[in-house]
Amino acid sequence: MSQQTVSSQQAPGAPRSGRLPKINPVFFVLAALLVAITLSNPNFVEPTGYMNFLKRAAPLAILAAGQIYVIVSGGFDLSVGSLITLTVVGSSMLLNNNADATWWVIPIMYAVGLAVGVVNGLVVSFLRVPSLIATLGMMITLNGAAFMWSSGSPRGYLPETFRFFGRVNIQGIPLIQFLPVALLVMLAAGSYLFWLMHRTNLGRMLHAIGDNPRAAQMSGVPIERVRITAFVVSSLSAVTAGILLGGFAGVSTDVGVGYELQAITACVIGGAQLLGGRGSVPASIAGALTLTAIFTLLNFIGLPKPVRDVVQGVILIVAVVLATYRRNRAGGT
Amino acid sequence: MKRLLTAALSAALIASTAQAQKLNFDDPAEFARQRELLTAKANGPNGEPWAQYYGDQMADTAKFRKEGPYTICFSNAGVNNAWRVTGWTNMQAEVKLHPEIKELIHVDAEGSDDKQISDIDDLIDGGKCSALIVSPNTTAALTPAVEKACAKLPVIVFDRGVNTKCPVTFIHPVGGYGFGIQAGEFVAANAPTGANVLMLRIVPGVDVLETRASAAKHIFKEKGLNVIGEEFTEGDNAKTKSIVEDYLQRGKIDAVWMDAGATAVAALEAFEDSGLPLPVITGEDQQDFLMKWKAEGFKAIAPTYPTYQWRTPIIAAVKVLKGEQVPGPEWVMPQPAITAETLDQYVNDKMPPLHHAMCGCEKLPDYPAAWGGQ
Numbered sequence: 001m002s003q004q005t006v007s008s009q010q011a012p013g014a015p016r017s018g019r020l021p022k023i024n025p026v027f028f029v030l031a032a033l034l035v036a037i038t039l040s041n042p043n044f045v046e047p048t049g050y051m052n053f054l055k056r057a058a059p060l061a062i063l064a065a066g067q068i069y070v071i072v073s074g075g076f077d078l079s080v081g082s083l084i085t086l087t088v089v090g091s092s093m094l095l096n097n098n099a100d101a102t103w104w105v106i107p108i109m110y111a112v113g114l115a116v117g118v119v120n121g122l123v124v125s126f127l128r129v130p131s132l133i134a135t136l137g138m139m140i141t142l143n144g145a146a147f148m149w150s151s152g153s154p155r156g157y158l159p160e161t162f163r164f165f166g167r168v169n170i171q172g173i174p175l176i177q178f179l180p181v182a183l184l185v186m187l188a189a190g191s192y193l194f195w196l197m198h199r200t201n202l203g204r205m206l207h208a209i210g211d212n213p214r215a216a217q218m219s220g221v222p223i224e225r226v227r228i229t230a231f232v233v234s235s236l237s238a239v240t241a242g243i244l245l246g247g248f249a250g251v252s253t254d255v256g257v258g259y260e261l262q263a264i265t266a267c268v269i270g271g272a273q274l275l276g277g278r279g280s281v282p283a284s285i286a287g288a289l290t291l292t293a294i295f296t297l298l299n300f301i302g303l304p305k306p307v308r309d310v311v312q313g314v315i316l317i318v319a320v321v322l323a324t325y326r327r328n329r330a331g332g333t
Numbered sequence: 334m335k336r337l338l339t340a341a342l343s344a345a346l347i348a349s350t351a352q353a354q355k356l357n358f359d360d361p362a363e364f365a366r367q368r369e370l371l372t373a374k375a376n377g378p379n380g381e382p383w384a385q386y387y388g389d390q391m392a393d394t395a396k397f398r399k400e401g402p403y404t405i406c407f408s409n410a411g412v413n414n415a416w417r418v419t420g421w422t423n424m425q426a427e428v429k430l431h432p433e434i435k436e437l438i439h440v441d442a443e444g445s446d447d448k449q450i451s452d453i454d455d456l457i458d459g460g461k462c463s464a465l466i467v468s469p470n471t472t473a474a475l476t477p478a479v480e481k482a483c484a485k486l487p488v489i490v491f492d493r494g495v496n497t498k499c500p501v502t503f504i505h506p507v508g509g510y511g512f513g514i515q516a517g518e519f520v521a522a523n524a525p526t527g528a529n530v531l532m533l534r535i536v537p538g539v540d541v542l543e544t545r546a547s548a549a550k551h552i553f554k555e556k557g558l559n560v561i562g563e564e565f566t567e568g569d570n571a572k573t574k575s576i577v578e579d580y581l582q583r584g585k586i587d588a589v590w591m592d593a594g595a596t597a598v599a600a601l602e603a604f605e606d607s608g609l610p611l612p613v614i615t616g617e618d619q620q621d622f623l624m625k626w627k628a629e630g631f632k633a634i635a636p637t638y639p640t641y642q643w644r645t646p647i648i649a650a651v652k653v654l655k656g657e658q659v660p661g662p663e664w665v666m667p668q669p670a671i672t673a674e675t676l677d678q679y680v681n682d683k684m685p686p687l688h689h690a691m692c693g694c695e696k697l698p699d700y701p702a703a704w705g706g707q
Contacts, residue, residue, distance in 0.1 A: 043582045048607065052578050056571075092686075152418035153687045155705050157621065167606065249570030249599050250621070251686055253415065257569075299579045302562065 025322045026270050026286045033293040040300045047177040051169070055180035055248070057292035059084075059166075059241035062186055063259060064266035064288040065193040065281050066237025069230040071267050072197070074210040074276025075124060075131030077231060079138035080238035080263060082146065083116055084256030087242025089146040091162060092154040092251045099159035106162075109239050116142065117235030121228030139260070146253070154251050166247020182244050186285075189240055193233070194281040206230060210276025265316065266291050271323040290319060358543035360510075364551065367510040375667050376660075382667045383641040383693045384648060392501050392661025394653045397487040399463060402435035405650050406462035408452045410470035410493070411444040414568075415595065415619065415687035419694075420643035422704050426697035427644040431651050438462065446474040453478040457485050463654055466646040467500075468492045472540070487653045491646045493541065501653055502661035504645045506668035509541040512636045513548025513592075515670040516615035519634040520549075520588045521556035524613045528587035531580055532563040533573060533600060535593050541638070545592045553590075561586065570599035577603035588613040594635060595687075597622045601631070618671055621686035623679055635671035635679075641693030642666060683707045 037053075038044045044053070063080055070077040087109050094105045116138065123134040160167075165185055169178040197203040205226045208216035217223050238256075245255050264274075270287030272279030294315050298308045370387055377385035405428070412421050421439075428437045440456065442449030449470050456462055464487045469475035476496045482488050483499035491504035520530060530553060534546055546563070553560055562580060566573040573596035580586055581603060589600050594617025604611050611631040616622040618637040626633050645666065649659045669691065671679050679690035685705040694700055701707065 041583055046582075049582055052582075056575050056578075059571075151705065152412055153415050153685050153705050155685045157686050167602075169606070245571055249574050250602070252568075252570045252595070253687070254569065255571065295575075296579065299564075299576060300583070 024271050024280070024283045024286070025325075026283050026290060026319070029269070029319050029322065030286050030290045030293060033290060033297055037293060037297050037300060040297065044300075051176065051178060051180055051183070053292065053296055054186070054289075055169075055182045056296075057289050058180075058182040058186040059244040059248070060259070060262055060266060060292060061285045061288040062189045062237050062244070063241040063263040064270070064284040065190055066234040066240075067260075067263040068267045068270070068272055068279045068281055068284040069193075069197065069206060069233040070131065071264070071272050071274065072210045072276060072279040073206045073227055073230040074213065075227070075230070076135060076264065077120065077234040078132065078135040078260045079116060079120060079142060080234060080241075081256035081259040081261075082139045082142035083113060083235060083238040084242035084245060084259055085254065086112065086142045086146045086149075086256075087239050088158075088246040088251060088255045089150050089154050089253060091243070091246060092156045092158055093149055095156050095159060095162060097156045097159065099161045102159065102161040106243065109243070110236060113235040113239035114232060117232030118228060120235065121224075121231035124231070125224040125227045150253070152253060154253065156251075158246050158251055162243070163247040163250070166244040166249075168247075182248065185240065185244060189237065190281065190285055193237070196233070197281045202226065202229065207277055210273075210278070212277070262291060263288070269316070269319045269323060287319075291316075358540065359547040359551075363508075363544075364510045364514075364548055367508050367548075368514050370507045370665065371511050371514065371668070381693070382639065382669065383644040385666055386660040387507075387665045387667075388660070390660065390662075391658040394487070394501060394658060395656045397464070397501070397653050398656030399654050401433040401654070403433055403463040403651070403654050404436045404438060404461050405434055405464055405466065405647065406438045406456045406459075407440070407466040407646075408449055408456060408468070409439060409441050410449060410468050412441055413444050416638070416640060416689055418687075419689040419692050419704065420640040423640055423643040423692055423694050423697065424647060426694060426699060426703060427647040429698045431647065433651055433654075434647070436461075437647075442470055444470060446470050449475060450478045453482055457482055462486055464489065464650040466491070466650060467495075469495055472496060487650075489646050489649050489653070491642055498662050500662070502649060502659050502664045504642060504649060504664040504666070506639055506642055506666050508665075508668070509544030510548040511668050512638060513545035513550075514552060515636040516545070516590055516634060517549035517552030519615060519670075520590055520613055521552055521558060523632045524558065524588040526557060528558050528613075529561045529585055530558050530588045530590055531561055531577070531586050533576070533589060533591045533596070534563065534565050535568045535595075536565055542592050549590055549592075558588075566596055568593070568595050570596050574599040574603045574606075578607060581607050581609065586612055590615050591617070593617055594619050594622050598625050601625060601629075618679060618689050618691040619686070620681065620684045620688040620690055623671070623676065623690055624682060624686075627676060627680045633673070637669060637671065637689075637691040639666075639668060639691040639693070640689045641691065644693060644697075681706070 043049050067077055091105050091109055095101045120135055120138055123129050124131045166182050169180045171178045173179050205221045208221055209223050209226055213223060266287035267284045269290050270283035294312055373387055375385035375387050412418055428434050440452040442452055465482050466489045467479055468491055472494055479495045480497050480499055488500040489502055490500045494503050564576045577600050589612050591597055597616035598621050601611055613632045616635045618635050652659050683706045688704055
């Protein structure tokens with residue numbers, strides 16, 4: 001453990017070239033799954049096939065890319081699923097069937113997300129509540145809030161202007177025929193979060209406090225501020241995912257159920273270390289794509305539901321074992 | 334320790350399989366009975382299906398006669414989906430029609446058997462209830478609690494049942510087979526012969542949903558339709574849309590049969606977004622589906638599990654406490670389906686998307702505001 005600490009203390013500043021040749025196994029798992037999907041359904045290589053897949057994976061990918069910030073810093077964010085629900089339900093209430101309201105409703109939802117992230121961060125940093133408990137509390141609170149706000153039956157539909165991001169495909173593009181807006185959102189959010197995590201000082205500080213908070217503090221990392229930022233990033237990614245999901249599928253009161261665990265699973269498949277100090281945005285996005293690919297493959301093969309659950313569980317465990325194996329071999333960096 | 338655990342686990346598994354085998358979701362006699370009820374004439378006031386009933390067996394309630402005002406207690410399985418939200422609003426409004434009712438005490442079990450069992454205990458021990466209404470979370474688990482309550486005061490059960498005849502009456506619409514028959518027959522009549530039907534279901538193992546599916550499968554088999562898949566959506570829009578998109582990539586779907594309409598619009602959007610014509614579809618009385626149906630004019634039917642059944646327990650409780658007869662031990666009420674001909678009566682763009690239109694609530698106090706309408 002102490003060795004790990006020392007080596008990763010050096011890692012953030014050190015050039016990354018030493019790591020490049022080792023490709024994260026999640027990419028192989030993902031590639032294998034995509035090949036398997038293509039074999040079971042040749043139509044998958046058509047644009048409708050893979051574009052639908054990417055469109056569907058976009059919310060989880062963004063959510064995982066946000067969750068990894070909290071995981072790297074040594075915590076969990078369980079409140080994201082209920083924040084997705086709140087975003088969809090809240091937007092439908094605020095929009096109230098008025099298509100012109102989208103432009104101000106979306107910023108309001110981001111403001112709500114910001115507030116949720118700040119509160120999560122403050123509770124964890126200053127009240128010293130473990131993040132698991134703090135965000136679990138937030139999850140319950142937000143679910144309650146969504147229910148209270150809508151009395152369980154949201155008042156409005158989501159107009160097409162709001163659903164644009166999650167539903168619309170831009171038609172008439174050469175080669176690929178069409179491009180889902182959700183995919184563009186995923187690429188934009190993904191690149192930004194990649195840059196923030198792997199090219200800025202914030203990313204280094206996140207890794208440092210996740211690896212060894214005490215050491216990080218001694219070397220001058222503003223632990224509280226960095227932690228709060230991590231929770232804010234996660235919450236904002238949840239709002240983005242909520243906007244995409246609401247766009248994809250419309251109003252429902254349980255859209256976000258289970259997404260927090262899927263996001264954490266995606267990060268782990270991507271090789272993140274659950275107690276912090278290690279994780280990457282592209283690998284988490286690949287983890288999210290892997291998870292979606294598993295669901296899709298099992299849909300295509302058409303196995304009965306119980307068999308599907310078993311297969312899904314086994315694939316998940318294998319993916320995580322692969323990730324752990326790599327981590328052990330790499331010796332902590 | 335490990336061996337013990339394995340033994341315990343396998344014992345539990347065997348026990349649960351045995352349980353699953355015991356439950357019969359494919360009962361030809363019940364199927365035939367419900368098929369008959371769908372076209373039978375109900376007793377009771379015309380145009381008020383919540384007060385109507387089939388058959389003429391009545392329960393005698395003279396021994397429960399009591400002077401008002403009454404305190405009615407209600408142990409509710411949960412308000413955890415849009416159907417129950419509409420229903421619960423109906424019930425609160427119905428109470429306002431009865432000046433004899435001083436108070437309605439409502440306890441929400443939040444979908445937990447354990448909580449509902451202790452809720453019922455608390456209500457009995459509180460000693461304030463003149464009558465108890467129970468909407469059980471699950472059938473087997475709540476049976477002992479209901480039996481215990483029966484010993485103290487008049488009990489009325491509705492929606493899901495219990496395995497005892499002790500309640501004064503058990504109020505419910507025709508049933509799951511009826512729902513499945515209405516939807517199945519519509520598909521069979523409107524899809525081409527040998528059509529590909531995709532069956533979308535919420536979750537396996539729930540009696541009222543299992544019977545819907547088994548009834549529909551009977552009809553599809555009878556009429557030679559080709560069921561290309563039976564998928565569980567968990568009532569999730571995104572998942573529903575994904576499943577349908579995947580099926581569309583692999584082949585043609587002529588009709589979509591659903592065991593509940595919550596995600597019908599998502600299923601339709603999968604066709605739209607793939608640039609395909611809309612299929613024959615069966616939904617439910619959820620307003621978003623009705624709106625889409627009205628706007629697009631596809632071939633559809635909306636069987637219902639009417640939320641107006643939430644009004645009936647209050648009506649029954651008041652009658653019981655006045656010593657008047659009520660239909661019993663079962664109060665079976667009509668279960669209409671919305672068709673293209675009757676769609677206009679139910680579609681209403683002033684009501685929220687998840688509102689259930691077969692609520693019989695249009696003339697209740699505070700309509701439409703209390704239901705979230707404008």
